[in-house]
Amino acid sequence: MNTKATFLPRRETAQGQPRHVGFELEFGGLTFRDCLTTLKDNIEGDCEEVSSVEAEITHPVHGAFRLELDWQFLKNFARDRSLDPRAIDMMAEIAGTVVPMELVLPPLAFEEIDSADAIIKALRSAGAHGTAHSPLYAFGVHINTEIPALDAATLVRYLTAYCILQDYLVVAHRVDASRRLAPWIQPYGPDYIANVLDYGEPSFEELIDDYLAFNPTRNRALDLLPIFAEVDEPRVRRTLPEEKINPRPAFHYRLANSEVDNPDWHISTEWNRWCLVERLADSNAELGALAHEYRRRLRADTFATDAKWVDYMTSWLRQSFDER
Structure with a gap:
């Protein structure tokens, strides 16, 4: 299949505005800290750390890239600043065997989709793992396309x-x-x-x-x-x-595997x-x-x-x- 993004037959909304698409990328193999460091090195913008398992990097053009360990219980737990951070880190390490790290990209214009590959390449180089790495990794890529x-x-x-x-x-x-x-x-x-x-x-x-x-x-x-x-x-x-x-106003399409560790994947x-x-x-x-x-x-x-x-x-x- 073509590795360049296809343009759609309907590229604008009914209001005449360009349609956008967002991606959610799930992966394992990296601690939250290592993952955030990699993203900060590769995404321009200010970083706000919500907790030890959540952060947001705001790009001056594209908007917010959100990183989180995708477990609501731990996210709620980590927001309590009075708790021992070592306990949170231990829970995050254990959870990482089955719970994905999730990178939520901001809505992109269709001609910007291929630019996401540079971020994926950086995560791959840092040691990120995709679905095939473990039978416990039921990880995927979610595609959120704006309805026309x-x-x-x-x-x-x-x-x-x-x-x-x-x-x-x-x-x-x-x-x-x-x-x-x-x-x-x-x-x-x-x-x-x-x-x-x-x-x-x-x-x-x-x-x-x-x-x-x-x-x-x-x-x-x-x-x-x-x-x-x-x-x-x-x-x-x-x-x-x-x-x-x-x-x-967007479809939430979830079929694709996460192949972040595959150098031939786009x-x-x-x-x-x-x-x-x-x-x-x-x-x-x-x-x-x-x-x-x-x-x-x-x-x-x-x-x-x-x-x-x-x-x-x-x-x-x-x-x-x-x-x-």
């Missing part, structure tokens, strides 16, 4: 495109077994996919209610709760009052796979034809993380999108 228009019709197109591509994308990303077995990135089930493929012109209320009925969790490979909470947070909170949700490789969803969502005739074919197969009961459907989509993408 916050309306039900746009979301239905994206959701339909993703449902059609879901099985193909699991194979294309070579999703690690540790991550497929973990609860965090479960796929949409066939009943929900069939429901999506039958949509006509649903309202946002119908989309939210259906999603929550079939997927009452943030643990999906494509998590739509941030978008739904942006539209109607009280409606979402009635079903999920305690769920960690950050309302924003963040754009994972981005370009998401772009298949973007391209299909923007291709009305092709989207309708594929939805019809997939619906036919579902009704014929041939679905089952269907290798035949993956083969079908592989061939279709090669012919239609020159995807190799």
Whole structure:
């Protein structure tokens, strides 16, 4: 696959503003202090250390790069300045065997995506480890792409495109077994996919209610709760009052492995796979034809993380999108 970031068919929002994408990179192998030192050496800006496991570097142009050990209990614990820092360091060291360090990048313009590779290269040189390093490392890369228009019709197109591509994308990303077995990135089930493929012109209320009925969790490979909470947070909170949700007009796509320790890996490789969803969502005739074919197969009961459907989509993408 091309290692340069693909530009999208819809590069602007409905308001005429450039769309942006954020990345969340999970990895292990480094202490918080070593990781922060590496980032400070490679990112211009002022650094604020919230605690011994959280910090933020504010770049003068791009905004905030946030680093944290991704365990809320320890983050809360570490913010208490009266506690013994040695105890916090010990807990962080133990947690690091299974809990990822997480680097949250600020929203980037599409032409800036490739610049993230320089930061990843620096982390790799410092000793960062990715998903494949340990069977306990169910780490990933999250891609948060701004939706071009916050309306039900746009979301239905994206959701339909993703449902059609879901099985193909699991194979294309070579999703690690540790991550497929973990609860965090479960796929949409066939009943929900069939429901999506039958949509006509649903309202946002119908989309939210259906999603929550079939997927009452943030643990999906494509998590739509941030978008739904942006539209109607009280409606979402009635079903999920305690769920960690950050309302924003962006998809929360979580399938990609973290390959930070692979010198041949580029963040754009994972981005370009998401772009298949973007391209299909923007291709009305092709989207309708594929939805019809997939619906036919579902009704014929041939679905089952269907290798035949993956083969079908592989061939279709090669012919239609020159995807190799």
